[in-house]
Amino acid sequence: MTVRLWDGAAAPQPHPPTEWVMLDWGTSALRGALLNAQGQVLQERSFAQGILSVPTGGFATVFAERFGDWMAEPHRRCLISGMAGSRQGWQEAPYCPCPAGFTELGQHLLWLEPGRIALVPGLSCMAADALQTPDVMRGEEVQIFGALQLAQRHSATLVLPGTHSKWVQVAQGRVTDFKTYMTGEVYGLLSQHSILAKTLVPNAAFDSAVFLQGIAHSQQAGSVLHQLFAVRTLALFERVPAEALASYLSGLLIGEELRSQAIANTAGPVILIGSDALTLRYTLALQHLRIDSQSWGAEATWAGLFALATASFDAPPKDLA
Amino acid sequence: MTVRLWDGAAAPQPHPPTEWVMLDWGTSALRGALLNAQGQVLQERSFAQGILSVPTGGFATVFAERFGDWMAEPHRRCLISGMAGSRQGWQEAPYCPCPAGFTELGQHLLWLEPGRIALVPGLSCMAADALQTPDVMRGEEVQIFGALQLAQRHSATLVLPGTHSKWVQVAQGRVTDFKTYMTGEVYGLLSQHSILAKTLVPNAAFDSAVFLQGIAHSQQAGSVLHQLFAVRTLALFERVPAEALASYLSGLLIGEELRSQAIANTAGPVILIGSDALTLRYTLALQHLRIDSQSWGAEATWAGLFALATASFDAPPKDLA
Numbered sequence: 001m002t003v004r005l006w007d008g009a010a011a012p013q014p015h016p017p018t019e020w021v022m023l024d025w026g027t028s029a030l031r032g033a034l035l036n037a038q039g040q041v042l043q044e045r046s047f048a049q050g051i052l053s054v055p056t057g058g059f060a061t062v063f064a065e066r067f068g069d070w071m072a073e074p075h076r077r078c079l080i081s082g083m084a085g086s087r088q089g090w091q092e093a094p095y096c097p098c099p100a101g102f103t104e105l106g107q108h109l110l111w112l113e114p115g116r117i118a119l120v121p122g123l124s125c126m127a128a129d130a131l132q133t134p135d136v137m138r139g140e141e142v143q144i145f146g147a148l149q150l151a152q153r154h155s156a157t158l159v160l161p162g163t164h165s166k167w168v169q170v171a172q173g174r175v176t177d178f179k180t181y182m183t184g185e186v187y188g189l190l191s192q193h194s195i196l197a198k199t200l201v202p203n204a205a206f207d208s209a210v211f212l213q214g215i216a217h218s219q220q221a222g223s224v225l226h227q228l229f230a231v232r233t234l235a236l237f238e239r240v241p242a243e244a245l246a247s248y249l250s251g252l253l254i255g256e257e258l259r260s261q262a263i264a265n266t267a268g269p270v271i272l273i274g275s276d277a278l279t280l281r282y283t284l285a286l287q288h289l290r291i292d293s294q295s296w297g298a299e300a301t302w303a304g305l306f307a308l309a310t311a312s313f314d315a316p317p318k319d320l321a
Numbered sequence: 322m323t324v325r326l327w328d329g330a331a332a333p334q335p336h337p338p339t340e341w342v343m344l345d346w347g348t349s350a351l352r353g354a355l356l357n358a359q360g361q362v363l364q365e366r367s368f369a370q371g372i373l374s375v376p377t378g379g380f381a382t383v384f385a386e387r388f389g390d391w392m393a394e395p396h397r398r399c400l401i402s403g404m405a406g407s408r409q410g411w412q413e414a415p416y417c418p419c420p421a422g423f424t425e426l427g428q429h430l431l432w433l434e435p436g437r438i439a440l441v442p443g444l445s446c447m448a449a450d451a452l453q454t455p456d457v458m459r460g461e462e463v464q465i466f467g468a469l470q471l472a473q474r475h476s477a478t479l480v481l482p483g484t485h486s487k488w489v490q491v492a493q494g495r496v497t498d499f500k501t502y503m504t505g506e507v508y509g510l511l512s513q514h515s516i517l518a519k520t521l522v523p524n525a526a527f528d529s530a531v532f533l534q535g536i537a538h539s540q541q542a543g544s545v546l547h548q549l550f551a552v553r554t555l556a557l558f559e560r561v562p563a564e565a566l567a568s569y570l571s572g573l574l575i576g577e578e579l580r581s582q583a584i585a586n587t588a589g590p591v592i593l594i595g596s597d598a599l600t601l602r603y604t605l606a607l608q609h610l611r612i613d614s615q616s617w618g619a620e621a622t623w624a625g626l627f628a629l630a631t632a633s634f635d636a637p638p639k640d641l642a
Contacts, residue, residue: 129538131561134554164516164550181546182515189510194503195485217450223581224545225502225574229485233455240452253546260544 016075018313021067022305025084026050026139030062031298034070039306041299043070051083051090059090078117079309081301082139085110085119095124095136101174102145106312120308125177135180140166143273144175146304147296151271157263158271161254161278163188167261183253190228191246199235201243206277208284210244214251215258215285224256254285269294337396339634342388343626346405347371347460351383352619355391360627362620364391372404372411380411399438400630402622403460406431406440416445416457422495423466427633436634441626446498456501461487464594465496467625468617472592478584479592482575482599484509488582504574511549512567520556522564527598529605531565535572536579536606545577575606590615 017037024031028050034043047066054062070076085093093110100123109118122138140160148156148170158168163184169177190196217227231249234240240248263270269292272279279295286293338358345352349371355364368387375383391397406414414431421444430439443459461481469477469491479489484505490498511517538548552570555561561569584591590613593600600616607614 129541131534131538131551131555133538133551134558134560135550136554136557179543179547180550181544182549183546185515186507186511186546186549189514190507193510193514194506213452217452217454220450221581222500223502223577225504225507225577226500226581228503228507229456229501230452230454233457234452236457237455239455256544256546260542260547 019073019076020306020309021070021076021078022302022309023063023067023078023080023084024082024139024142024301024305025080025089026082027052030066031301032067032070033302034076035302035306039303039310041302044298051086051088059084063090077115077309077313079109079120079305079313080112080118081120081142081305085121086138089119091119093119093121095138096121096141098123098125098178099171099174099176100141102308102311104174105141105145106308109312115313118313120305123175123178125175135178137166137178137180140168140273141175142304142308143296143300144168144170144304145307146300146302147271147273148173149307150296150300150303151294153268153271156268156271157261158273159257159282161272161274161282165257167257181257183257187250187253190231191249196228196231196245196249199232199242200246200249204243204246206250206281207244207247210240211247211251211281212284212288213240214248215255215288216251218252218255219259219289224252227252227256250281251285254281258285258289263289263291265291268292271296273297273300340394340397341627341630342391342397342399343623343630344384344388344399344401344405345403345460345463345622345626346401346410347403348373351387352622353388353391354623355397356623356627360624360631362623365619372407372409380405384411398436398630398634400430400441400626400634401433401439402441402463402626406442407459410440412440414440414442417442417462419444419446419499420492420495420497421462423629423632425495426462426466427629430633439634441629444496444499446496456499458487458499458501461489461594462496463625463629464617464621465489465491465625466628467621467623468592468594469494470628471617471621471624472615474589474592477589477592478582479594480578480603482593482595482603486578488578502578504578508571508574511552512570517549517552517566517570520553520563521567521570525564525567527571527602528565528568531561532568532572532602533605533609534561535569536576536609537572539573539576540580540610545573548573548577571602572606575602579606579610584610584612586612589613592617594618594621 020035022033030049031046033041036042084090096104096108108121111118120142122136123141124134124136127133144158154173155171160166165181165183167179191200231245235242270286272282272293272295283293341356343354351370352367354362357363405411417425417429429442432439441463443457444462445455445457448454465479475494476492481487486502486504488500512521552566556563593603593614593616604614
């Protein structure tokens, strides 16, 4: 932008404040936001163009097609989180091992264009079992730090429900441990492809009372592999209306996550990050177990990317140091 | 059969001993055996003609086509177990509630042709939870009583692994309780349709050592919904060879069944009934947990049907009493 004085002479050009093109590029979706220098969202875009739909070597092209107009301004810089940084993505940004906080993430950015475009690495942690079983996330880490900032918390238990739900422990600003549950994917498989599919009514309304019956049932001793079969037999014996069985199944599976977690209410409310439909279910389930929670949505993603970008982009890029 | 004396005069015709046409008519398969009066299997037949492939009202026709020749002899009688007795089958033989033994099953036969052809009812039991959640079996009950007879046991824990595994408690000859686990179906869904499918190598050999690592891992605190994700991350970090991951997954799921069961070795060996491939896995898993077992195959089905038929057919049919 050139500022002209009234006499027509060109004034010295001020350094325009940095604006940000933030991308959350996942497996099945590509979402972007344009943020001003204060972190306010000016525009948002989303495309059904996750990394699975991008041909090898095609990431720069898709990026230019979808966000080239935003990036045309020289004072804009870009930070990308999610599966775009995986082995199957644009370039592999190796996992940053836990415990990891904001500083470690910033130090491990992978620069696609030094100082201007970078990929956020995912996080990994190792279980203390014989195989040192790893766990991984990509994309959730920026949501976590974004939500913590919005909630002004340094320590918390966080849940990011979805296809692969994440339960995350944060202490003093660093992710110390997390666990992935295949809850959403198992729910999808059972309700679409299993014997239970015949029993469930498609597009039935969410039934909160029956959902909580599923939550209660899942807290009993036993195995979820057994409890699931109840979705069939409760229908067979007409104990639960067919329209409510999907809610019961959802309660059993979300309840199985809760059963295996030790959550102390004294540590402050659990932070939920996800869509309204999912965080509602977790809010209900946690409340049933007398555990308080707070929910955040997409704003956590943009807040996390903004905080990470503003803290890291003007530090010397690690690759160039 | 007419016996003629040397002088050509017809002797009084003796009552020929009853022979048995035994059918195990399940969801996806129809198996039959011809047994002599002593219960020995003379012939076996099987068809990919489970009840799902039989049109409404078509059961008598399929029966006549497949077993009409065997039934042509008037001294042959027939007993049918499995899903043919379900609501979607030939006729519904209502579930016999547990505790139930041999006597109760025999009293609840559903006669298709009084005194000559009957359907075996399934069993049901109710959990002591708020919904009194039912559980059901059809077909397994004859395998259970057959195996108990072959093993000369009156009390045992039995496992019938498969698409829907059954864990069964028998005390003094009566089934007191049982639980269905959707283990086989979940294994199939995960290995064919989930994100894990990309990680698994099709038709890989069974790896017993890695299978037992899965069993050991599943005995730890936590949730199978989380443990399953290790099948992906162990591959990602190359901790387990890709060819062995299907065995690991199998170990996790079968181990989850075992984790939720309290089995005392003092109660005698666990009785396994199923295919060799499956009972081998359970034998290994149980041995790993220092629990002895014995295995039975199809012979348990025919022994159970034979014992039930010989004990029940000459008692007055309940429907006619």
